Amino acid sequence: MKTNRRDFFRNAGMGAAAIAGLPILTGSCSTGRNMEGITSVFSTGNVILFQGDSITDAGRNRERGLPNDASSFGNGYANLLASWLLDKFPEYGLTIYNRGISGNKVYQLAERWEADCLQLEPDVLSILIGVNDYWHMRNGQYNGTPEIYENDFRALLNRSLDRLPDVRLVICQPFILSGTRSVDDTWIGPFEAYQDAALKLAGEFGATWVSFQEAFTKAAETASPEYWTLDGVHPSMAGAQLMAGTWLDSLT
16 A cells, blocks of 8 residues: 555545545434443543554545644544544544554554654554555565564554553454455455454453454445445445444444
């Protein structure tokens, strides 16, 4: 996922129309979402940070990089989540950042962690990373392994807790859908090793675990994989909405 893959979101039609998903996310609260549980996660003045690769980046304007700013969030799940949280909890005065960068692997998060995480002092830190650690190895651009991924990720989490001992960690499951433009069944077995490593770390660090793979796999039973993610990695509008709802439901 090179930087120019940020254009994927524009080509997929994820422009301003992505905001149309917000009523769906809000409406889902009346069909079983645990609002009391979600409310218990956040406190007045909290800083929330979304970190990751292009799935989080979603074409955001990195030159602005402002909190609570639409163009600084791109058109993906982080935008939907930030918009929903700001709408639901205006009394909390939340400050929400998106610092995802397209193409990143774990070691690249580490290279920018001081400026793009630690100095922001988040109270809630959500990380989605891993697909590039496999994809770039697969296409010969990176000599990574599941063990390198796990060790690099563990070091990043330890570094975060050393500086931010009270931060609430949210580790998101990296996901794929086969039968799509870029992903076939040969991905599934090898990629599971990265997913297993992320789950192991979530347990090790007491992090909230967001089961994106399970959500997408189940969703693909009701509509084609391409409906949710055209290339098997980057979510469509529907996929971004699915991610936002899954993330919220995982908090409780």
